[in-house]
Amino acid sequence: MTNAAASSLQVRTDGSVGRVTLDRPRAINAVDHDMITGIAAALAQWRDDPDVRIVLLDGAGERGFCAGGDVRGLREQVLSGDAAAAMGFFRAEYALNAAIxxxxxxxxxxxxxxxxxxxxxxxxxxxVRVVTERSQLAMPETRIGFTPDVGGSWLLAQAPGRLGEYLGVTGGTMDAADAIHAGFADVLVPADRLGDLHHALITRADPQTPTEIAMLFDETPGPSGLAAKQVWIDDAFAADTVPEIVARLRARDEPDAAATADVIEALSPVAVTVTLAAVRA
Known part of the structure; x- marks a missing residue:
């Protein structure tokens, strides 16, 4: 094993696996510009390295893989008059997402x-997107007056029915079953088996693919709560505009529909309108 760890990023090779661990556990591994460029550099280094066959991304600590971008740092840059630095972060971040x-x-x-x-x-x-029983996935940008970025609008657009519009507009959170149902994840592996899966990725030889290896540790998730709501979500979010969506939600009998209307009405009208259009585009 080789190791080239930075203060907030661990980059090393474990056999034929190139591994990058986000290492800001106190910030739930929120990524800053240095981390983005570090991950991009590792991917560039391993792209043509015949000894590296698989790349693994994970996060340090028990709280999560990554809570998102370092919004606090971006805010400080903008308030200090250095908006160009914040824009540089987004350019580098989006390029990394595309590279992945x-x-x-x-x-x-x-x-x-x-x-x-x-x-x-x-x-x-x-x-290969592995979730656990602890996973909580979301594109919560409308909660801060922003819209889903990092290719999130594309992922949302691929979700079944109108779930993408619902998740994007409300910023709702998915558990593992929801994430698999909505197309944001592929396999549920118990958190205490991730080490075993990592070992298997290192030791198992071709012709097994990483997907096939991960399936060896897969557990079938319970029913998706999101799927259970799909009838009223599909009905309401088929409306043309956000006000019409809210009106349809208010007309439904389900308590969750009315609660969803309350959420939308508390958010930035510009953010939810742009998000709806982005997902549909």
């Missing part, structure tokens, strides 16, 4: 615990 999606080797992500916003940008476009 297009990477020529399988990228496996352990989306254990909280995985939101920028964490979805790292996990959602990987070849």
């Amino acid at each position: 999606a297009e990477y020529p080797k399988p990228v496996v992500v352990f989306a254990d615990g909280i995985t939101m916003g920028g964490g979805i940008g790292l996990a959602g476009h990987a070849a």
Whole structure:
């Protein structure tokens, strides 16, 4: 094993697996510009390295894989007059998300615990997306007056029925079963088996793919609560505009529908309108 750890990023090779661990556990591994460039550099280094066959992304600590971008740091940059630095972060982040999606080797992500916003940008476009019983996934940007980025609007658009519009507009959170149902994850592996899965990725030889290896540890999730709500979600979120969606929600008998209307009405009207249009586009 080789190790080249930075203060907030661990980069090393475990056999034929190139592993990057986000290492800001107190901040639930929120990514800053240095972490983004560090991950991108590791991917560039391993792209043509014949000794590295799989890339694994995971997070340090028990709370989550990645809570998103370092919003606090971005806010401080903007308030200090250095908006260009904040824009540089987004450019680098989006380029990294695209690189993961297009990477020529399988990228496996352990989306254990909280995985939101920028964490979805790292996990959602990987070849093998592993969730656990602790996973909480979301694109919560409308909660801060923003809209789903990091390729999130594309992921939301691929969700069954109108779930993408619902999740994008409300910023709602998915558990493991919901994430698999909505297309944000592939396999549920118990958190205490992630170490075993990591070992298997290192030791098992071809022709097994990382997906096949992960399936050896897969547990069938329970029923998706999101799927159970799909009838009223599909009905309400088929409306043309956000006010019409809210009106349809108010007309439903389900208590969760009325609660969803309350959530939407408390959010930025611009954010929810732009998000609805982005997902539909």
